[in-house]
Structure formats: structure tokens, C-alpha cells
Amino acid sequence: MQPLIRRAKTPRADPAPSRWAWRLQRLMLTPGFRFGLRFGVPFVIVFAGASIYLSDDARRQVILDTVAEARRAIEERPEFMVQVMAIDGASTETGEDIREILPIDFPVSSFDLDLEHIRRTVSGLDPVKEASVRIRPGGILHIEVTPRVPVAIWRQPDGLTLIDETGAHVSGLARRSLRPDLPLVAGDGADKAVAEALTLVEAAAPLGSRLRGVVRVGLRRWDLVLDRNQRVLLPEEGAVSALERVIALENAQDLLTRDVARVDMRLAQRPTVKMNEAATQEWWRIRQIEMNGQ
Structure with a gap:
């Protein structure tokens, strides 16, 4: 009769995660880390790709020219063009002075007119007490003048x-x-x-x-x-x-x-x-x- 041989028991694997695995799981639950994976990584990839693409001067100039052409095409549409200037409330002499200090070459795009600068320039004239500037429908640059009244x-x-x-x-x-x-x-x-x-x-x-x-x-x-x-x-x-x-x-x-x-x-x-x-x-x-x- 052979003696009974007992086999050693194989130790069971520890179900608890390792320290690094636990830290990784905790990190994945962090809102900031998840936001970075979802948005930050794609942004970095796109930014890096765009930087590499735009590092070439020729490509960059082509993009700038395309944007400028598109903008010019929009700004020079007929509905955005200013054709004439109308001045109300000013005397004949004051009106002539306004046209002289505002050498605007019509027609001009409304996007190229600085209305606040025009208002300040007109208000700087001695006979002008106040001035308002706006673009009226029909392509009219309308300047309304409140003259000074001599006393x-x-x-x-x-x-x-x-x-x-x-x-x-x-x-x-x-x-x-x-x-x-x-x-x-x-x-x-x-x-x-x-x-x-x-x-x-x-x-x-x-x-x-x-x-x-x-x-x-x-x-x-x-x-x-x-x-x-x-x-x-x-x-x-x-x-x-x-x-x-x-x-x-x-x-x-x-x-x-x-x-x-x-x-x-x-x-x-x-x-x-x-x-x-x-x-x-x-x-x-x-x-x-x-x-x-x-």
C-alpha cells in the first residue's frame, strides 16, 4: 500500500489591485483628467498638425489671401457700399468745410468707414456744437449737425x-x-x-x-x-x-x-x-x- 501524498495548495491570486493599478483607476475617475483625455489630447494633436502645416510660408500666404478675398467679396457687396454724403443742419460754409476735412472717395464700403472718427472730426469744427453720423439705407452717409448759435x-x-x-x-x-x-x-x-x-x-x-x-x-x-x-x-x-x-x-x-x-x-x-x-x-x-x- 502506497503512502498518501498530499499536494501543496496553489495560493490564490490576490483580488485587490496593485498600488499602481489603484492609482490609475483613481486618476481615471478624476474630472480634470477625463476632460484632458476627451478634449486636451485631441486639441494638442490638432494644434500640432496645424502648426506643422502652417510652418510653410507659402501655405500660410495662400490661406491669408483666401480669407482676404472672401472678406473683400462680402464687404464690396452692393448693399454694403456707401455712395454719397448728406449733411443736415449745417450752413453752406460749414458743409463745405466738412466735405473738405472728410476726403472720402465714394463709393466706399461701409466696413471701411470709421463713424466715430468721422463724428469726432466733424465735432472738432468751431461752428459745430454736436454731430451724429450714421449710414442710411440706400448707401447714404448721413451727418446731422447741431450748429453753434453766436450770441x-x-x-x-x-x-x-x-x-x-x-x-x-x-x-x-x-x-x-x-x-x-x-x-x-x-x-x-x-x-x-x-x-x-x-x-x-x-x-x-x-x-x-x-x-x-x-x-x-x-x-x-x-x-x-x-x-x-x-x-x-x-x-x-x-x-x-x-x-x-x-x-x-x-x-x-x-x-x-x-x-x-x-x-x-x-x-x-x-x-x-x-x-x-x-x-x-x-x-x-x-x-x-x-x-x-x-
Whole structure:
């Protein structure tokens, strides 16, 4: 009888994954890694292929030419072409100036027009207060202009200038007689205080045609200039009230009708009157006669 021989048991395989397999499985469950496999790898492959293809200058130029030709074909379609320019709200001279500073060669594609640049250029003209630019159906470049309205004439050493209510330059003026309807202002800083000047001109309305203009003095106050070289020196504060007092004296005592050269109202408590040279000499002559007679 042969002895019983026992065979050694074969060890069973460990069902648990190895450390590296476990780490790989964990990595595959990571959203970022899965996103990279799904999108990142294809992107890298495509990018690398495109880079290799476009590394050749000839191929790259062909692509650029094709894109440029396609774009030009779209931009130059009839519905995108601008044929004429229309200007509304501007005078004839301003319209000519606008066309001169905008040398646009029509027809032109609307894609080649910088409307904001055109608006800024037109708004930069002195007679233009505001401007709007748009392309209307039918291929019309429409420019709507809000002009500056002159309210006064500013006399400067180099000539006359029309200014609006803000003091902005509107245009030059050859002669005062061309705009007799507008008041005359003069002096440094007069354009910055047009509102005050207009208020004084309105208050001086009872003087009628005797008013020649108002002069800004020292950037802080005004002188009223009348015919016969008469001046009314107004204070820095309360100029309108001081002028109304002078007009009241004129109505009551004919103050400005007399041989007065200057009425100084700068000191409200002590207004002074200066006679002109002829009246002063006559006063001295009469004074001497009276003294000799005594």
C-alpha cells in the first residue's frame, strides 16, 4: 500500500489591485483628467498638425489671401457700399468745410468707414456744437449737425470773433457792421463770462443805441462802454444793481447826458463821477472868473 501524498495548495491570486493599478483607476475617475483625455489630447494633436502645416510660408500666404478675398467679396457687396454724403443742419460754409476735412472717395464700403472718427472730426469744427453720423439705407452717409448759435461778438487784438453762450469760438467776423444785432464784448476772459455780459446788456436796454459794448477788466468785473467815450465802471459783485442805479440817475437827472467821462460804481457807498476834459476846463475857467470877480 502506497503512502498518501498530499499536494501543496496553489495560493490564490490576490483580488485587490496593485498600488499602481489603484492609482490609475483613481486618476481615471478624476474630472480634470477625463476632460484632458476627451478634449486636451485631441486639441494638442490638432494644434500640432496645424502648426506643422502652417510652418510653410507659402501655405500660410495662400490661406491669408483666401480669407482676404472672401472678406473683400462680402464687404464690396452692393448693399454694403456707401455712395454719397448728406449733411443736415449745417450752413453752406460749414458743409463745405466738412466735405473738405472728410476726403472720402465714394463709393466706399461701409466696413471701411470709421463713424466715430468721422463724428469726432466733424465735432472738432468751431461752428459745430454736436454731430451724429450714421449710414442710411440706400448707401447714404448721413451727418446731422447741431450748429453753434453766436450770441456775442468778442473783440480781440487780432480781430472780431463770433462766440456762443458758452464762449466757444464760432467763426471770425470781418466787420462789426455785419452783425449789428449782437452785443460786443472785449477784454481778456470775456469769452468765459458771456452769460454775465448778456445780463448786463439786457439791463442796459434803456440806454438804447448809446451802448457800444462791455469790457472785461482784470478777469473779475465789467466796464460798460457808451458813445461819446463814456464809461460806467461796475463792481465785481452786484454789477446789475449798480447799473440800474446809474440808469435811474440818468432818467432822473440826465447823468449820462451831461459832459461825464466816467461813472465809477465800484464803491457802492461812494460812487464818483469824472467830467470830461472840456467840461473840466470850462469849470476851471468859470471858477477863476468867480475868484477874480471877488
